[in-house]
Amino acid sequence: MSGPLDDLPSDRLSALQDRIDAHKKARPADDLHQKKDYALANLAWRMVIELVAGLGIGFGMGYGLDWFFGTLPVFLVIFTLLGLAAGIKVMLNSARELGEKQAAKAAEMKDDARGD
Numbered sequence: 001m002s003g004p005l006d007d008l009p010s011d012r013l014s015a016l017q018d019r020i021d022a023h024k025k026a027r028p029a030d031d032l033h034q035k036k037d038y039a040l041a042n043l044a045w046r047m048v049i050e051l052v053a054g055l056g057i058g059f060g061m062g063y064g065l066d067w068f069f070g071t072l073p074v075f076l077v078i079f080t081l082l083g084l085a086a087g088i089k090v091m092l093n094s095a096r097e098l099g100e101k102q103a104a105k106a107a108e109m110k111d112d113a114r115g116d
Helices: 010-026 028-069 074-114
Strands: none
Touching (some): 028 074
């Protein structure tokens, strides 16, 4: 069975391949920028999910305790606030981790620039 590219002359195919290769070589800086943006977007989503997870777990625990003891939504409010605090703490730890990584990378680049 023959493919759709079998009928094309080989010089046209090689010229097309050369153009594709040249285009790929011209774009690595854009690709790195996009990967960096995606990494930051992933970090942002991770932080949002951590906050929402803390709220959800606190809400669920509070609701469950209120249902079990038959109380007013006392535990619901308390555990939702505790979940919010836990979510914020985890978010801040993620932000601190990112800051430490960026500081280490900047220090490494500074040492490389000095040439010691």
